Amino acid sequence: MTEVTHSLLYLSGVEVSFDGFRALNGLSLDIRHGEMRAIIGPNGAGKTTMMDVITGKTRPDDGEVMFDRTVDLTKLDEAAIANLGIGRKFQKPTVFEQHTVEDNLLLALKNNRRVGANLFWKRRTHDSERIDHILGTIRLDAHRARAAGALSHGQKQWLEIGMLIAQDPKLLLVDEPVAGMTDSETETTADLLREIAKDHSVIVVEHDMDFVRRLGVRVTVLHEGSVLAEGSLDQVSANERVIEVYLGR
Amino acid sequence: MRALIESDKRGAIFLGLLAIAAIVVPFCHLVFSPSSFFHISTSSVALWGKYLCFAILALSLDLIWGYAGILSLGHGAFFALGGYAMGMYLMRQIGSRGVYSNPLLPDFMVFLNWKELPWYWWGFDMFPFAGLMVFLAPGLLAFVFGWFAFRSRVTGVYLSIITQMLTYALWLSFFRNDMGFGGNNGLTDFKDILGYSVQAPGTRATLFSLSAITLMACYVIARGVVASKLGKVLVAIRDAESRTRFLGYRVDAYKTFLFTLSACMAGIAGALYVPQVGIINPSEFHPANSIEVVIWVAVGGRGTLVGAALGAILVNYAKTTFTSGILAPYWLFALGLLFVLVTIFLPKGIMGTLADWTNRNNRSDDAPEVAPPGALRTAESEGALK
Numbered sequence: 091m092t093e094v095t096h097s098l099l100y101l102s103g104v105e106v107s108f109d110g111f112r113a114l115n116g117l118s119l120d121i122r123h124g125e126m127r128a129i130i131g132p133n134g135a136g137k138t139t140m141m142d143v144i145t146g147k148t149r150p151d152d153g154e155v156m157f158d159r160t161v162d163l164t165k166l167d168e169a170a171i172a173n174l175g176i177g178r179k180f181q182k183p184t185v186f187e188q189h190t191v192e193d194n195l196l197l198a199l200k201n202n203r204r205v206g207a208n209l210f211w212k213r214r215t216h217d218s219e220r221i222d223h224i225l226g227t228i229r230l231d232a233h234r235a236r237a238a239g240a241l242s243h244g245q246k247q248w249l250e251i252g253m254l255i256a257q258d259p260k261l262l263l264v265d266e267p268v269a270g271m272t273d274s275e276t277e278t279t280a281d282l283l284r285e286i287a288k289d290h291s292v293i294v295v296e297h298d299m300d301f302v303r304r305l306g307v308r309v310t311v312l313h314e315g316s317v318l319a320e321g322s323l324d325q326v327s328a329n330e331r332v333i334e335v336y337l338g339r
Numbered sequence: 340m341r342a343l344i345e346s347d348k349r350g351a352i353f354l355g356l357l358a359i360a361a362i363v364v365p366f367c368h369l370v371f372s373p374s375s376f377f378h379i380s381t382s383s384v385a386l387w388g389k390y391l392c393f394a395i396l397a398l399s400l401d402l403i404w405g406y407a408g409i410l411s412l413g414h415g416a417f418f419a420l421g422g423y424a425m426g427m428y429l430m431r432q433i434g435s436r437g438v439y440s441n442p443l444l445p446d447f448m449v450f451l452n453w454k455e456l457p458w459y460w461w462g463f464d465m466f467p468f469a470g471l472m473v474f475l476a477p478g479l480l481a482f483v484f485g486w487f488a489f490r491s492r493v494t495g496v497y498l499s500i501i502t503q504m505l506t507y508a509l510w511l512s513f514f515r516n517d518m519g520f521g522g523n524n525g526l527t528d529f530k531d532i533l534g535y536s537v538q539a540p541g542t543r544a545t546l547f548s549l550s551a552i553t554l555m556a557c558y559v560i561a562r563g564v565v566a567s568k569l570g571k572v573l574v575a576i577r578d579a580e581s582r583t584r585f586l587g588y589r590v591d592a593y594k595t596f597l598f599t600l601s602a603c604m605a606g607i608a609g610a611l612y613v614p615q616v617g618i619i620n621p622s623e624f625h626p627a628n629s630i631e632v633v634i635w636v637a638v639g640g641r642g643t644l645v646g647a648a649l650g651a652i653l654v655n656y657a658k659t660t661f662t663s664g665i666l667a668p669y670w671l672f673a674l675g676l677l678f679v680l681v682t683i684f685l686p687k688g689i690m691g692t693l694a695d696w697t698n699r700n701n702r703s704d705d706a707p708e709v710a711p712p713g714a715l716r717t718a719e720s721e722g723a724l725k
Contacts, residue, residue, distance in 0.1 A: 145585060172587030184582045186575045196568070197575055203587045205596045211568040257586065 096159060098123045098261055098291050099144065104153030106139055106315075113139040114150065115315035121261070126287040128302045128323075129295045131312035132335060137295045138181065140312070141263050145178050146171040158260070173203060177259035181266045181295075183246035187239030191230055191249055194238050195221045198253035220256070228252035228282065244275040251282055261291045268301050280304045299323075311335075349690070350562055353645045354555050360387075361551035365544030384543050386659065388615045390652045391550035395557050395608035397635045397651035398644060399601040402561050404633070405642030406570060407597050408577035410495075412629050413502035414605055416509050417477035419623035421606025423513075424476050426526035426619040427460060428469030429537070433530050446528070447521045457519045466533055473610040474603035481602030485595035492591075494580070503626050510624035525620025532614050543615070550611045554648065557604050561644050564600070573597060634678045639688050646690025653689075 099121040106114040114136045121127055131137055142148035143155060146168045155163040163171055172178075186194050199217055202208070225231045228248040233241065238249060247267055254262050267283065268276040280301060286292060287307075296302050302309060302323055309326045311318040319329045326332055364379055364387065371378040396418050403409040435442040439449040443456055462468040484505060488498060516522035535542045564570055575583045576590050584590050613619045622628075632651075639650020654677070661670045685692050 147581075168581075168584040169587050169589045172585055178585050180582070184579050186578055186582070188574055188578055189571060193571055197571055197583075198586055203589065205569065205589075205592050208569040208572055209564065209567050253586070 096123065097121060097156075098125075098158060099293075100154070100156045100159070101140075101144075102154040104140075104143060104155060105151045106136075106143060106148060107151060112315050114143065114153075117153070117312070117316050119310065119317065121291055121293060124287075124289075124291055126283070126292040126294070126305065126307045128305055128307050128309045129293060129312060130297070130299070130302060130309060130326075131318070134314075135312040136315040137312055138265060139315075141178060141265055141295065144171075144263060145176060169203070172257070172259075175258075175260035176263065177254040177257040177261070178263045179247075179250045179254055179265060179267065181269065183243065183250050185238040185241075185246050185249050185253070187237065189238055190235050191225070191238055191241070192221060192234045194249055195224055195252055195256045198256035200256065200258045224252045224255050227255065227285065229278065244271050244279075247271065247275075247279065248282065251279070251286070255286060259290065261293070262286065264292060264294045266296055267294065268296065268298055276301055277304070299327075347562075349643075349645050349694075350558065353648070354558065357551045357555050361548040361555075364551075365548050368544050368547075369540055381540060381543060384547050385615050388543070388547040388550050389612060390655050391547070391554050392608045392612035392615070393632075393635065393651040393655050394648035395550070395554050395611070396605050396632055397639065397647040398554070398557055398561055399604035399608065400632050401636045401639075401641060401644055401647035402564070402604070403597055403601045404636060405644070405647070406565050406577065407573045407594060409594060409598060410499045410633070411502045411598075411601075412499045412626065412633065413504075413506035414601075414632055415626075415629035416502075416506035416624055417481060417602040417605035418609040418612070419506075419509070419513075419619070419621075420477040420480065421473045421609030422613040422619040422623060423520060423526070423609075424463075424469055424472040424606070425610035425613045426529075427463040427472075427520075428466060429529040429532060429614060430526050431460075431464035432532065433528065436530055437528070445521070445526070447516075447524065448519070451516060453519075460519065470610075474606045477602040477606035477609075478599050482595060482599045485598040486591075489591035489594040489598070503629070506624050506629050507626050510621055510626070513621035513624055521620070523621060525618055525622075526613075527618040527620070529614065529617055537614055537617065546611065546615050550615070553607060553611060557607070558644060558648070560600075561604075564597070565644070569593070631674070634674065637688055638677065638681050638685075640690030640692070640694075641688055643688065643690035643694070646688050649690065650688065 097120045099119070101117055101119040104114050104117040105112070117136065117140060119140075129137055129140070139148060143150050144163060146163065146166055150164055157163050157174060157176065161174060166174070186197065189197070196217065199220060201211075201217070225234055228251060230245060230249060230252065233245065238246065241249060251264070251267065254264070264283065268279050271279065276298070283292060283294065283305065294302075294305065308321065309323050310320045311326055311329075311332050313335050318335060319326050319332050364384060367377050367379040368381070368384050373380070396414065399417075400411060400414045403411060430445045433445065437446040437449075439446050441449045444453060448456070463472070488501060493501060512518055513520050514523050520526065529537045531537055532542065565573070572583065572588055572593055576588070576593060580590055609619075609623070631654075635651040635654050636647045637650070638654055639648065640646025654674070658670060658674070661667065661673060666673075681688065687695065
């Protein structure tokens with residue numbers, strides 16, 4: 091490696107077990123600044139648990155989770171981690187259904203999150219411009235005044251990605267962004283993610299191999315809570331153990 | 340957006356009616372002689388003043404239940420605490436006019452053979468202090484309660500049960516004589532407030548007006564809160580709490596803030612209520628009272644603010660009418676039936692249903708103005724396809 095980039099997210103020997111079931115078993119991962127990484131793995135491999143650990147929803151029993159080399163994520167809660175610059179998109183699209191598309195983005199915009207600041211908040215042109223820009227990026231311009239609950243499944247996924255962009259995080263965690271999408275929607279989503287990856291670090295968890303191929307990024311395969319293989323999609327798919335896990339023994 | 344303007348229109352009507360009531364009712368009570376057609380009797384003034392206090396209480400509950408999804412089944416506790424703070428002031432004003440003519444100790448303390456005033460009664464002879472306690476006491480309790488409950492992420496039914504336990508615990512403790520709040524008799528026999536006789540028509544009229552003005556002020560504050568960006572965050576918390584947390588909002592801080600604000604409003608309602616009914620006793624803490632408040636809000640329309648106030652007034656008016664006739668023994672059945680019927684047929688309450696109607700009518704009226712029919716159809720079919 092010629093370029094010296096330091097790691098943005100560093101997981102080492104992370105262990106999580108629920109009632110004796112080991113969801114994460116010595117998981118180690120290293121995400122560099124500006125990198126986009128795809129994480130694949132069969133059901134129960136620990137992908138969502140890994141996201142939960144990084145975002146503070148689940149505390150690991152053991153192991154190290156460092157952000158930007160200095161911040162220990164295991165000591166912080168969800169809100170603190172989000173404010174550090176880690177955004178998360180859930181597997182099932184969760185947007186604020188009663189709010190309009192525009193308000194969803196407004197709530198996500200990188201602004202002061204304190205109670206008092208929001209009580210006396212006034213809209214600035216800067217905010218409006220940013221919202222307009224994001225609406226263009228996620229192709230929801232025409233739907234800005236609609237209630238988010240009235241959007242189609244694919245549109246909700248994009249809105250949630252838009253909310254991630256609005257947060258302007260250093261690291262985006264995107265859980266199964268194309269589940270339940272049509273082919274054309276999947277394509278649009280891949281474009282969207284590649285665009286975001288230009289100036290953000292992104293971790294994408296996905297089942298859909300075609301989609302991962304379309305992203306064309308480094309792939310980590312998880313199995314039973316630890317890393318099975320890592321490399322380009324072609325390398326990984328040629329790996330015997332990966333084939334074994336995916337195709338059954 | 341239209342919904343917001345619509346609700347503001349209702350709010351304006353609501354505020355207007357209250358302003359008129361605040362002027363006209365005292366005027367008719369004081370100026371016209373009792374034989375006149377325009378005279379409003381003392382009992383009516385007191386009764387409607389009481390309804391207004393309940394309306395403030397309902398408004399405070401709607402703020403947390405309607406907009407943040409916190410269903411408090413113990414909001415009567417904050418109302419009663421505010422009431423007790425006012426009651427303590429009124430007790431101290433009696434002075435040596437009590438049955439035992441003790442200049443310092445209220446009658447019940449003399450009766451219990453207490454020699455000196457307990458420390459927590461100090462300062463209640465001064466109105467500014469008592470006035471501060473009216474919202475400090477319930478506010479502080481709500482803050483501490485909210486701090487622990489919301490930080491521990493207690494939500495939904497579990498939170499409702501804890502709030503119910505809170506008011507139940509207070510109910511039991513205020514019954515005890517050695518708590519120093521008059522035991523099951525509570526505080527009563529008030530003589531005057533700020534030097535004016537509590538019974539005087541002028542005082543009653545003033546208290547009525549104050550209740551109306553306070554309700555207006557609370558409405559304006561509540562509307563301001565829910566219309567701000569903070570209000571949007573609250574609705575976000577109500578609908579998708581963990582999502583809001585992952586956006587970086589401290590959900591517990593937002594909930595604690597709103598819960599405390601709401602408790603302060605409830606406390607003020609209680610403080611206005613006590614001089615108008617002339618008594619405060621532990622029955623105000625009874626869990627059933629708090630549940631009744633929930634029914635008022637549900638009937639009027641959860642999450643509409645105006646509806647909550649309206650529901651409180653309507654249900655209490657019905658209660659007064661019902662319980663003064665031969666149907667009196669059946670009031671609780673009627674209340675229960677009302678709740679069941681509203682839940683089944685008007686799940687959004689009176690105000691929510693009304694808003695739905697007007698929205699529907701407006702839409703069919705001016706839909707062509709908003710967008711050409713063709714554009715509308717495209718948007719719809721697009722939505723249907725996806």
